Structures are given as C-alpha cells and as structure tokens.
Amino acid sequence: MGNGAQHKRVDTARALRDAGITTLIAFCLFLPLVGFQTTTDIRNNLILVTRWPLLFAVVGIVGLSRLAYSLLIEPWLEQRPFRPPTAAPAWRAYVSKWLVPFAIGFVVVYPAIVIAIGGFGRAVKWIDNFGIQVLIYVMLGWGLNIVVGLAGLLDLGYVAFYAVGAYSYALLAKTFGLAFWILLPLAGILASFWGILLGFPVLRLRGDYLAIVTLAFGEIIRIVIINWVDLTNGYAGITSIPRPTFFGIPFNADDNGFAAVFGLEFSPLYRTIFLYYLILMLALLTAFVTVRLRRLPVGRAWEALREDEIACRSLGINTTNTKLTAFAMGAMFAGFAGSFFAARQGFISPESFTFLESATILSIVVLGGMGSQIGVAIAAVVMIGGTEILRDLEFLKVIFGPTFDATQYRMLLFGFAMVLIMIWRPRGLISTREPSVVLRERKAIAADLVKEGRG
Amino acid sequence: MEVFLQQLINGVTLGSIYGLIAIGYTMVFGIIGMVNFAHGDVFMVSAFIALVAFLLLVSFLGISSIALALFIVLIVAMLFTSLVNWVIERVAYRPLRGSFRLAPLISAIGMSIFLSNFVQVTQGPRNKSIPPMVQGDFVLFTKNDYPVTLSHKQLIIWVVTAVLLVCFWYLVAKTPLGRAQRACEQDQKMAALVGVDVDRTISMTFVIAAALAAVAGTMYLMYYGVVSFADGFIPGVKAFTAAVLGGIGSLPGAVIGGILIGLIETFWSAYFSIDYKDVAAFSVLAITLIFLPQGLFGRPDVEKV
Numbered sequence: 001m002g003n004g005a006q007h008k009r010v011d012t013a014r015a016l017r018d019a020g021i022t023t024l025i026a027f028c029l030f031l032p033l034v035g036f037q038t039t040t041d042i043r044n045n046l047i048l049v050t051r052w053p054l055l056f057a058v059v060g061i062v063g064l065s066r067l068a069y070s071l072l073i074e075p076w077l078e079q080r081p082f083r084p085p086t087a088a089p090a091w092r093a094y095v096s097k098w099l100v101p102f103a104i105g106f107v108v109v110y111p112a113i114v115i116a117i118g119g120f121g122r123a124v125k126w127i128d129n130f131g132i133q134v135l136i137y138v139m140l141g142w143g144l145n146i147v148v149g150l151a152g153l154l155d156l157g158y159v160a161f162y163a164v165g166a167y168s169y170a171l172l173a174k175t176f177g178l179a180f181w182i183l184l185p186l187a188g189i190l191a192s193f194w195g196i197l198l199g200f201p202v203l204r205l206r207g208d209y210l211a212i213v214t215l216a217f218g219e220i221i222r223i224v225i226i227n228w229v230d231l232t233n234g235y236a237g238i239t240s241i242p243r244p245t246f247f248g249i250p251f252n253a254d255d256n257g258f259a260a261v262f263g264l265e266f267s268p269l270y271r272t273i274f275l276y277y278l279i280l281m282l283a284l285l286t287a288f289v290t291v292r293l294r295r296l297p298v299g300r301a302w303e304a305l306r307e308d309e310i311a312c313r314s315l316g317i318n319t320t321n322t323k324l325t326a327f328a329m330g331a332m333f334a335g336f337a338g339s340f341f342a343a344r345q346g347f348i349s350p351e352s353f354t355f356l357e358s359a360t361i362l363s364i365v366v367l368g369g370m371g372s373q374i375g376v377a378i379a380a381v382v383m384i385g386g387t388e389i390l391r392d393l394e395f396l397k398v399i400f401g402p403t404f405d406a407t408q409y410r411m412l413l414f415g416f417a418m419v420l421i422m423i424w425r426p427r428g429l430i431s432t433r434e435p436s437v438v439l440r441e442r443k444a445i446a447a448d449l450v451k452e453g454r455g
Numbered sequence: 456m457e458v459f460l461q462q463l464i465n466g467v468t469l470g471s472i473y474g475l476i477a478i479g480y481t482m483v484f485g486i487i488g489m490v491n492f493a494h495g496d497v498f499m500v501s502a503f504i505a506l507v508a509f510l511l512l513v514s515f516l517g518i519s520s521i522a523l524a525l526f527i528v529l530i531v532a533m534l535f536t537s538l539v540n541w542v543i544e545r546v547a548y549r550p551l552r553g554s555f556r557l558a559p560l561i562s563a564i565g566m567s568i569f570l571s572n573f574v575q576v577t578q579g580p581r582n583k584s585i586p587p588m589v590q591g592d593f594v595l596f597t598k599n600d601y602p603v604t605l606s607h608k609q610l611i612i613w614v615v616t617a618v619l620l621v622c623f624w625y626l627v628a629k630t631p632l633g634r635a636q637r638a639c640e641q642d643q644k645m646a647a648l649v650g651v652d653v654d655r656t657i658s659m660t661f662v663i664a665a666a667l668a669a670v671a672g673t674m675y676l677m678y679y680g681v682v683s684f685a686d687g688f689i690p691g692v693k694a695f696t697a698a699v700l701g702g703i704g705s706l707p708g709a710v711i712g713g714i715l716i717g718l719i720e721t722f723w724s725a726y727f728s729i730d731y732k733d734v735a736a737f738s739v740l741a742i743t744l745i746f747l748p749q750g751l752f753g754r755p756d757v758e759k760v
Contacts, residue, residue: 032504048510216737227730412572418565426558
C-alpha cells in the first residue's frame, strides 16, 4: 500500500487467472450433484438425468462473481480511506435509546397495522405465520440466552425442554381436561424439572463436550417420544389438543363463543390475535425476568461463571447451583413456549422437535450476539422472518417460471445465511454489551472482551 | 452362540463405517479443536457422489465388471468429496480461525444444514435405492439350522477399511505431511515458526478426513443400497460418539471406538430393542463424556488457571 498514495493497480491477468481457477473448482464441485440428477423411471429404476444448462449457469455465476470481486470489489476495499474510530455519532445513541421502546410499541400495534393494510382475510396469515412464528423463536432465543449468553453453558439440546412443555400441555389437557392457564405454569415447572435432571450429570463437562451431551439428551428425548407410542402416539403425534380460551370463553362460532359474547361477527382472526398477544406477553416476560435476574446475585453469578469458572469457585460461589439454576430457568421458558406451541397448533408430533430446531435456536442466540437481548430479537426476525417471507414471494415465480417453489430453498438459504453472518460478524449482529455492574459511568463494552464461557 | 457370531460380524462391519467417519472428526478436532458438525453431511454427500458415479458407469459407460466399477466409484467419490471438504474449509472455517470458539461451531452447523438441503434440492427428497451391487455370501458354518454368514459386501468393507487404515497410518506416521499434522496438533504457532505451512496442513487434514468419509459413504451405499439426503446426521453423531469413546484426538481410538459403537448398536438391536438402538448409542456418548471424558485412549485434559 506504500504511504497510501500509491494505489494498487488492478491486475487484470491475476483476476482472470483467479476467476478461471474458481470456475474450474466450481465446475468440479457442482458436477456430480448439479450436473446429474438421480430420478426414477417408469419401472422404478434409478436413472441419471443430465442438467448441463443448470450446471453451466451455476458455474458461470460463481466464476463471474469471483471476477467481479477481484476486478471491482477488491480494489474498492483497498482504496477505501482508513477512518480512525471516532466517537459514535449522536444518532446512534439516539437510536439505541429509543430502539427498545419503539420495537415494543411496534409489536404491540403490529396486528392493527396488518389488518389495516391487508384486511381481515390476509391478516391471519401475516399475524400467524409471521408474527407468532417469529415471536416463538424470539422467546426461545431469550430463554436459551440465559443458558448460553449469560451462564456460558453451550446447550444444543434446548428443544428437548420445548418438547417437554408441548407434550406436558397436550397430554395433561387431553387426559385431565385442565385449562391452558393452569397448565402453562405446570409445563414450565415440568420442563425446568427436566432441566435440572439433565443438568446434574453434565455439570462437570465444559464447552463442546457439554454441547454434544446436551445434543444427545435432546435426541434421546425425541426418540423416546417417537417410540413410546402408548403415551405419545409416536410419529402420528397428538391431535385435537384443546385450544386456549379467553378467560374461559372459547374462540368458536357457538353462542357462548368469543365472537357471540362480545357481539362480534365470528372470525378465526380473534383467536389468532389473542394468541399473538399471548406469545408477546410470554416473550416480554422472558425478557423482563432475564433483565431483572441479571441484577440479582444469581444473575451476577451466571455472568461470573461465564467469565471464569475457577475464579468463580475460589470466590465461594456454588457453581453447581449456579449452573443448575441457569439450566432450570432456560428450560422453564422453553416449557412455556412449548405449551404455547401445542395450544396454538392443536397438533404436535416429534417432527417439530428435531435437532434442527435446537440448532436454529442456538444460531439465533449466537448470531444475535450472545447475551444481547435486542440482538437475539433481531436475529430471530432476520432468520425466521426471512425464511417465512420466502413462502410467499410471488414475484420469484415470474422470474423463474410458474413451477418455482421458493419454500424448498428456505433451509438451504438458512444454512447459507448462518455461515455468511458468522464470517461477516463472528461476534453476532449486536457486538457490544451493556455491563451488568458499573463503577461510576455506564459504557458499552465490545463483545470481544466478553468471554463466551468454557461451559 | 450362532446369533452372537452373526451379530459380531454385522457389528464389526457397521463399526468399520463409523470408524472411518470418526477419524475425520478426531483429526479435525485434534488439529483445530473444533467439532466439525458438517462431517456427517460430507459423508452423506460422498454417498450421493458415489451413487451418481455408479449410475454413470453402469448406464452410460456400460461397465459390467462390478469390481472395476466399485474401484472407480471409490476413487471418484474420494476425489470429489475431498474437493467438497477442501472448499468448505476454505469458505466456512478458515475465515473464522482464531475467532471466538462458538463461531466455527455455528458455521459448521450452518454448513451441515446447507449441505443436506443442497442435496435435497438438487437430488430430490426421496430415498435413492439401487439394485445390490455385490451379492452372495460365504456360509461359515451352520448350527441348529442357523447359518452364520459373511457376505461378500461385508468382506469388501473389512478389506477396504483395513487397507485404507494401513495407508492412512503410514501417511500420518511416516510422511512429512503426517509429521506436519502432528506438529500443528501440538502447537500451531510453534509449528509455523519452524516452517510448517499451517494453512496447508489444515487443508490437507480436511481433505484426508473427507477422503475417508467418502470411503465410508461408498461402503454405506454398497452395503445398504439406499441413501437419502437426511442420512448424514445420525451416522455423523454416532461417528462422533465413536471418536469421543476412543478419546478425541486419538486415531486408533477413533477406529476402535467406531467398532465398539457398531457392536453396541448391533447387539442392542438384536437382543433388546431395535427402536431404541439410537438411544443406546447416544447413552454411550453421554456416559462416556460424563465418566470418562478423555475416552479410552485420549490424553486427560488438564485445567489450568
């Protein structure tokens, strides 16, 4: 770079060579699985079909992107003047001050906005598929954040507690006819009981090992759910789970249903809106409890544990209890979310509680920036909302033809986005932290200074 | 007794496949301290590459000799899978080296989701089954009308695994690449100071891991004759269990762990309950980590302040 005065010349020959190599590699990479497709013929034999146009299109795109990168983007990156870090501009402080109240205000009025824009018919889809779905993951992310972000315990089996909550609600409601509002705390208690139960044996483990054992526990619970057919009905799942009521008033078209009691015309939208505010309340409760817990001794102990377990022990903190409370707390919120999930769907099966769910929740926590509540919420909106939006992007059909179905690319893009965000921001989207304890002045600290915990 | 012997043969066969995948986990963990979550899916991708190569040989080129076809399929799968893993390492893991500990793990989970969905999108979600490549078996002996057999495919798996393990052992123990690998495992910074190309060594580790996974994938395809896009996860976790059981970082441990897991799973299925065979493997994983975290052949992890 010299003294900054000499700009590196764009080396076209090198760029072409790089692009050529990339194209060659991409060709070999995509040849077996994109160039050929295995399908079955009429006699049900497996045959190969070639897809040269698709292969050349994909390889061409990769090669051209590489060329564009070395010819256009790289010189631009190198010529970009170095800007010394200055104090954050005033608008940023303003944004961070008002972001949370604004976000809460927005999610509170979100159903009204959707109804105003899309009318009653379209609103169900947007509130249910988008709003409720994202909020469930926000809540799960905040719950797991207690375990991973605050206590630094890496948990890859979080979905097990979600499943415990869902199955507790479904089975107890169907067998004993108990109401949602009684079973909600009960499901939380049962899930946190399981959290302690599974937490006990893994107390000595740390880091990746802890992650793998929790993954194993999560899978064991799922396999037991699949195979214990007498109790859980196995793969078929549990159907017609009682739906939550509005303080005893059911959401149906009967004379004593919600619409009739309040003198409204019946619409399935009321239940959706009710469920939306229910999960919003639960999610905000999770956030509120977390914020308050961070100020309590147990919350401080969690963060101390994350920073240094040995120092923590030598200060006389009971690490066993600290870890178990973190597990129990996280599991409890997963249990709440699970019972809500069962009540909202009316149907649950082991399919909903695979490892992929655990991975999704953990990725939301890490992508958001571990420990940052607003970051977790943003990550949930981006990852879950983004993939949900793919379900109805009609204009893609215009580009790629009418048979194009964007939903099948959902998880493909999800995985790709996980890798990209990690490379772009390894510390997550929000990479500064509000310290829990301050001396005189409160200032944001870079996430690099926060330990991720050895688990 | 005869059932026991038959299950022993089946278990060792399954265990060889797990062992080959487990080496990939243990090598990568040994050298960069990362659980390569996508390794199970690399194994699945390799089985698909083998499937495509096999169909191509049989239908397009019309090769009728099964031995030759199998050999070519094995080589092709190893080459292409190595390339896949090399690119994965370059794209998804190398930028995160030296970053904080969770970043590569999340990246690997993302890669795993990406790979299985990539195969689902490009090859379709259905199970792919092929007619049996290799048929026939040796009847070792018959007792109480129960023949104990060693099928030709099992024998092929045993032989291929054994031959490759010898080659692999030679590679790690006797060649400059193996020395560089072991040096990086002990201390990357020091290895770099004495002139070891750390980046290249790590790349080669991924390539070798993928090549062994491809052998496992080809053998899996030949043995079961069916593969689907979702087949990466469970064998991946079991192979990881094998690596942990053998002591992560230890190469003979991975193979022995793999065979143990194969045996445990087979005997559990035969004598207890086939529905809970995965629970058996996962329980072994949990119990090992809780009571014997360094595994059978691993070095104990000393905690320092």
